[in-house]
Amino acid sequence: MTAATFNEDLMAFLAASPTPFHAVESMASRLLKAGFQRLDEADDWQLTPGDRYFVTRNDSSIIAFVYGKQELTTSGIRMVGAHTDSPCLKVKPHPELVRQGYFQLGVEVYGGALLNPWFDRDLSLAGRVSYRDGQGTLKSCLINFERPIAVIPSLAIHLDREANSKRTVNPQQHIPPVLMQVKEDAKPDFRGVLKEHLSQQGIADVDKVLDYELSFYDVQPPALVGLEQNFLASARLDNLLSCYIGLQSLLEADGEQSCLLVCNDHEEVGSASACGAQGPMLEQLLARWIPDAQLRLRAIDRSMMISADNAHAIHPNYADKHDGNHGPQINAGPVIKVNANQRYATNSETSAVFRDLCDKVDVPVQAFVTRTDLGCGSTIGPITASEVGVKTLDVGVPTFAMHSCRELGGVEDSRNLNRVLSAFFNAERIL
Incomplete structure (x- = not known):
């Protein structure tokens, strides 16, 4: 898929998803079309290696996963997380x-x-x-x-x-x-x-x-803007952008490795709900996928989560709001998000994995650390890491105007993050 085709389909997804309910409906439709089987949490599950599944909760959160052919306790599960809600x-x-x-x-x-x-x-x-x-x-x-x-x-x-x-x-x-x-x-x-x-x-x-x-x-639809149309303007880029990127990457998974996409609701208000990242949805799914507790813990130890949520691009009119050495540029690659106080879950090992993947698919990579004298937002990354115990990394596409009713990103960054996440899902070995 070319960057132009990718962005055209991304804009269609954004336009069709004015609420988390509509976003999940749109994602479910795309998954069904791609051959994923819908699971009902009230039913007994019989999961088969080689098959693809998804489940929703509250109509506003969704988990889709590929049950890979490789042994879970040796290959682990490659996870990507995002959130469906926006201010x-x-x-x-x-x-x-x-x-x-x-x-x-x-x-x-x-x-x-x-x-x-x-x-x-x-x-x-x-x-x-x-x-x-x-x-x-x-x-x-x-x-x-x-x-x-x-x-x-x-x-x-x-x-x-x-x-x-x-x-x-x-x-x-x-x-x-x-x-x-x-x-x-x-x-x-x-x-x-x-x-x-x-x-x-x-x-x-x-x-x-x-x-x-x-x-x-x-109601203003998403649009490519700028003299050279190298910006993407839309509502709800935070964080439907990451939902779409994660979904496309999962659809491109070759099925050898087990991989999973979780898109939770309620991140913008703390994630404490039955379908939020601080709730039990992901942990309960993993328990049903791998019922034996010891085998599940062994699989989680070999697993890794990439929490994808937008990053703050350095604003030309407010450059002093960034640390001088950590000002991500739009269209200059995905951003690794780091915070010493665990507002982001990145550590040196998970960051190294992501940097290595970027090198392998020839995608530039950036880093963001907030100014030491400013507070830092957070993501589902630290929450998921603490709830599930999985090694986690926080990354994001650089954007302007985060939490505005119309945000701005770049036309190259989303496709580049998609390439990295596809490599993550398909790599023979991660950790």
């Missing part, structure tokens, strides 16, 4: 607001979102809806309005002359999106709006909408 605005349970003749929805800020970029965007709404049908059965389905249905207008600078120097955003007061104009005595019913939209989607047998998990998103 966003989530609709509250009782969201209806009527203020000054406008119908708005109350929202919660999910994760560490940059709020200013959400103003003056064409917003739509997507997620999961749970309802009772006409026969009294509880069901859930995905919903996506697709078209722009809301906006968060900025306050004009004439009414706030210090907007460019002192304006702060109060998420309770300033963030509720505007959906339409109504009369002051109107009593909008948001669940009624959802029921009507489900009917338009072809789901007509809805007796009552019971609940939902819905997020606003920017």
Whole structure:
């Protein structure tokens, strides 16, 4: 696959994945098309070497794996981890607001979102809806309005002359999106709006909408930008970019070695959930794959996890926010992320493995260490390492504007990381 084809398909995946639910649905569809078998956690599993499987939890986390032909206790499992969630605005349970003749929805800020970029965007709404049908059965389905249905207008600078120097955003007061104009005595019913939209989607047998998990998103599609189109701009690059790269790499696995991709939800809010990296999902899957505890521990000792989550590229307008010797450049290769306080799980051995793989496939590699006087974010890497006990490395594609509603990466880096992860999955020996 050429870099151009890779980026074209990546943009299609990003556009089809406005929420973790949609991302998992899209990944499951691609896995089924490639011959992977869907497992149900409620069923008894009979796993066969040479076959390929996947399982989902909460519709928002997914683990796909190849049961390789090599003995697990000698070859181990090559693992790649990413996360499906991104900072966003989530609709509250009782969201209806009527203020000054406008119908708005109350929202919660999910994760560490940059709020200013959400103003003056064409917003739509997507997620999961749970309802009772006409026969009294509880069901859930995905919903996506697709078209722009809301906006968060900025306050004009004439009414706030210090907007460019002192304006702060109060998420309770300033963030509720505007959906339409109504009369002051109107009593909008948001669940009624959802029921009507489900009917338009072809789901007509809805007796009552019971609940939902819905997020606003920017409808502007992914795009190649720049005079030479060497940048990729899109929402949710953090971290659907890594989900896509990991998925493509797994699809390219030759089946000799056992390998696995886990994409967890809830990383942006701490990972502590049944389907998050701090939850038991991966550990439980490994226990079902290798029921004998001693054999499982031997296999884990021969295994390695590459946690893939975006890295901070050095910003030309804010270069002083980086350590002088550790400023990753866009389109200059994947980034090894290092932190002495274990905010990243990289150590010298796992880093050496990654550098060796990069050399073998002729991909440049970079390193990131945060400034010593600044705090450092984290990933699923340290969490997975501590929960499972697997040797772990943190890497990522360099990007700008992390946690904005529109982020920026390079057209070469994603394909290059894909080449390295494919080599990782297919290498005869890693450790």
